Amino acid sequence: GAVVSQHPSRVICKSGTSVKIECRSLDFQATTMFWYRQFPKQSLMLMATSNEGSKATYEQGVEKDKFLINHASLTLSTLTVTSAHPEDSSFYICSASGQGAREQYFGPGTRLTVT
């Protein structure tokens, strides 16, 4: 299957700082990438959908100015958590789909801890 990577796998940052998470599709062109957040013992909640070269579409309740998403190429999307606070601590997971495809390939996730 297709491979999606995320970097970093774990990050600890101080409250008030910003942190960037990268999501890369390694062996296919990802026209659409998705960002999810998962709290402990809970399901994945979609945060936003991004199409290459377009602005991301955010789900209701997700602050677009706080969670900045960039999908500048067909293999890379980034999520920047700005002015992070402890309540932003979570497991962030990206997924990617090819043109017209319904299958999503998931990255390994990034554990963010805000102290």
Place this chain on the structure above:
Amino acid sequence: GESVGLHLPTLSVQEGDNSIINCAYSNSASDYFIWYKQESGKGPQFIIDIRSNMDKRQGQRVTVLLNKTVKHLSLQIAATQPGDSAVYFCAENSGGYQKVTFGTGTKLQVIP
């Protein structure tokens, strides 16, 4: 809004037995369903999918059954192994949209 949910949050199964994980969905427009396996600290891993024009689909040791009449989806794992221990999510997608909605998840514990 529309949602996808699971009946059981935790399922304990003896090694070698068959496992059945259930999922109920409410969006009648859903036409594509996926089962994912998520191990602790990792991203979801695709297991098997099924489209609404099918009732059953088999993979290696796994079978997905779809009952559109009662909006029910199940994942059967044959000869469950310790490596099958994980959280399993069903997810649904409705035609024309790539966005996927995840269910609440079932934790499968395999007893050696």
